[in-house]
Amino acid sequence: MAATRRGFLGATLALGLAAWQPAAAGARVTLSRLQPGVYVARAHNAEVLRANAGAVVPSLVHVTRAGVLVVDPGPHAAWGNALLGAIRALTPQPVRWVVNTHAHPEHVLANAAFAGLRPRPAFLASAATAALMRQRCADCLDHLTAQLGRAAMRGTAIVLPEPALQAGGWLQTGETAWQVQLHAPAHSASDTVLYAPQLRLLCVGGLAYRERVPEMQEASLQGWRHALRQLGALAADTVVATAAGTPAQTLVPxxxxxxxLADGIESALAAGHDASHALDAVAAGPFRHWRHFQARHPLNVQRAWRQLEDSWMQGEPPG
Ligand SMILES: [Zn+2]
Structure with a gap:
């Protein structure tokens, strides 16, 4: 069992480097088994690009005796339909629950593929994520269509979740109980985490990355750090995030x-430096080989500087 898991995790890393590409019109989804009944869809460990057709979210599939749970079904109907096909090949159990961890389009717009199922699955999110999706999904759909092209997004309609997940609550899927945590703001305005203690499995949406520079366009640096410190204290062997891995491969880095980011910028602020020194202030050596470093890291430094400078001027203690 342990060997199987290690083997899979190695394969996940290799995938990011391989030239595996689903065609836009007919996405192909392969499910990799993490443990009995728990699978993740193989996805590019990369930002959304036309070349990867937005297939960048390792959707989680959990098969139980009471039905199937899908967390973060993906970017569009084509991916969702292919994911559904892969689930059908595994089990005759109906998809009963679809969870959206946060309101980023590549995670949620494939809800469309599951809305026509009978019985209809429950689409679940936190109140904050449901409200954000109501507010923004139309714009997000336009934006993703502009990015990926109409063919890739064909059949993708907006399906909103119910605001049913509450912090500290539990989601029962068959024999598995998932503790619900909300972290707001963190990677996004509100991030939902599902934690199955008996499976030692954490599903954290956009809160963890693996060998790839995190996206912080809507992030709170201090909120995200706080969330990761809390998650790191949980007993878990496997984390499903923007890639799958162990806590040491995802949460820790x-x-x-x-x-x-925080340490470098706080020191620079304390020394009276201005934003023109921001990039030099951060000791980024250990992260230079991460994917998207050249493009993404300078943007993150700018955002982090603005947030920490604001706190600094308001006399708040460092996080
Ligand atoms: Zn995200």
């Missing part, structure tokens, strides 16, 4: 990167 993501926090190390965010800590490096």
């Amino acid at each position: 993501t926090l190390a990167y965010l800590d490096a």
Whole structure:
């Protein structure tokens, strides 16, 4: 069992480097088994690009005796339909629950593929994520269509979740109980985490990255660090996030990167430096080989500087 898991995790890393590409019109989804009844869709460990057709979210599939749970079904109907096909090949159990961890389009717009199922699955999110999706999904759909092209997004309609997940609550899927955590703001305005203690499995949406520079366009640096410190204290062997891995491969390095941003910028502010020194202030050496470093890291430094400078001027203690 342990060997199987290690083997899979190695394969996940290799995938990011391989030239595996689903065609836009007929996406192909392969499910990799993490443990009995728990699978993740193989996805590119990369930002959304036309070349990867937005297939960048390792959707989680959990098969139980009471039906199937899908967390973050993906970017569009084509991916969702292919995911559904892969689930059908595994089990005759109906998809009963679809969870949206946060309101980023590549995670949620494939809800469309599951809305026509009978019985209809429950689409679940936190109140904040449901409200954000109501507000923004139309714009997000336009934006993703402009990015990926009409053919890739064909059949993708907006399907909104119910605001049913509450912090500290539990989601029961068959024999598995998932503790619900909300972190707001963190990677996005509100991030939902599902934690199955008996499976030692954490599903954290956009809160952790693996060998890839995190996206912080809507992030709170301090909120995200706080969330990762809390998640790191949980007993877990496997994390499903923007890639799958162990906590040491996902939660730990993501926090190390965010800590490096915070520590470097706080020291620079304390020394009276201005924003023109921001990039030099951060000790980024350990992260230079991460994907998207050249493009993404300078944007993150700018955002982190603005947030920490604001706190600094308001006399708040460092996070
Ligand atoms: Zn995200």
